[in-house]
Amino acid sequence: MAGTIRLTKSDKFFHFFIDAGLVLILAVLIVPIWSTLTLSFRPNDFIGSALDGMFLAPWKWSTAAYRALLGHRSFLSAAGNSFRIFFEGVATALFFTVPLAYALSIKTLPGRKLLYGIVLVPYLFNPGLVPNYLLVTKLGLSNTLAAVFLPGAVSVYNTLIMKSFFEELPEELKESARIDGASELTVLLRIILPLSKPILLTIGLYYGVHFWNDFFNAMLYINDPKLQPLPILLRNILLSSGMNEYVEASAFGEAPIYAIKAASVFLAAIPMLVAYPFIQKYFVKGTMLGSIKG
């Protein structure tokens, strides 16, 4: 129907402008990551500026920093703690979020408005850091991994996104199951959840990334070095300017401290980077849904 549209000079310039803008944005996004990455692979005997380092041939890269970190007890234990926080956190968060979102999505549920109000008040009014700190310490959660994820295990925003997803599912499916005598719980487990994989993945990822990245709760509540998650260890490595145990680990290895710093960051980001392409299509869908429905 639409034949070939001939591009005018101004249209050509328009597309050049757009594409050049995107290439520029891409460069701005990539250069910082690339410079950090090459820093992490820089050998100890490297001579030259950081700019030269960015163009160092890959066959001259040194993996000493990565080997030093992966061979270090503290790093492995921190990584283990982070994985536990990630999986236990996501499971706990979904356990609390899914029923709540489901209850809120049933329009005929008596008391739905009241439940909505109970959920909304803490969303609109945040009493602040100290009242939460008092609660978590009082519950005896200090020096447990649960202290990192339990206070943030239900995000109202995530709950509302999930709720609008449940509302979008075809009503006939739920209705036919109900006519067959299925209870609401069966409807949730047998009909809703199997259809909700995209949203469970998306929301699970939101929670997971949040817990994986969190350093503040861990800093507040965990003093035991054996329970420290990765972000705390990274922070200690990054803020250490002089000698400490992580530097010593590499002192008789051959990695410079700045390489150790950069490498630790990439190791910590790897699980996110690996999971990211698989879930990208889901989170874009999920976020769009959330942002349109509000």
Next chain:
Amino acid sequence: MSDERTMMEGQSVLLRNPASHALWRRIIRHRSVYLVASISFIYFIIFKYIPIWNAQIAFRDFQALKGVTGSPWVGLKNFSDFVNSYYFWELIRNTVFYSVGKMAFSIPAAVFLAVALYECRIYGLRKTVQTMAYLPHFLSWVIMYAILLAILSPSNGILNDIIKAFGGEPVSFMTDTKYFPWIVILSDTWKETGWSAIIFLAALMGIDPSLFEAASVEGASAWQRVRYITLPAIKPVIVVVLLLRLGTVLDAGFNQIFMLYSLPVYSVADIIDTWIYRQGILEFRFGLATAVGLFKGVFGLLLIVVSNKLIKRYTGNGLY
């Protein structure tokens, strides 16, 4: 057995008052939903409502041994201590400055990115930029700090390398009050622009394609198309995003500032949240820190209610 009992009670209510028949039947039909939702409900009471109860120590001289309800009342003393202190205006100013500054940079950048992605005809370029632009949203500020070091560090940063190559002296950007605010705003723009663009992109996807066909029949240029179709189509979304940001103007990004700041830049870096952390957790001034948190919470509530009212007036439906 308890089900039977509720059924029987239901029957008796039904006999006395036929109007509640339907309601009671609905409640019984949903009993399993109440059961599972009550788990989340208990979570909310413990983790969301007890802290609100604890916030009363803002009006008390909190002493750990006496607990929340045992500490003596001091009225508004904690609040007046805060409002009358010399750092009050500094904290408010920094907090608002960072919120508004980030908004001023990241919203136009996100709109440009969304429009450019929408208009781009080169599939590979579009997909690559999209993937790369969303990614930094998932990086923590600890990781961002390492990336910033790789650029800004006086000894190993590429920016300082360039300065040195031109014969300049290396600059310690992160600890300089002149540069620190820019680092905060630009690093946030770098991290979040792609993510913020998603909402605009979603709005663009909703544009009726027949508008573009009509425009090309009329001989409109690509520039005119953007000017008269694309931008007006996302204008409501821009307004809503601006109003949403207005509602959270007191949240200037705790994790970011906390990770990036250091003693030399406190005067330009300290925001309400970082100050609450230092006073409350590091110096144990629980009452004072809670008062400031409560001040922020109440003010934040007002802002959200106002911005929601405005959004409702503007678009016809609000957030809640």
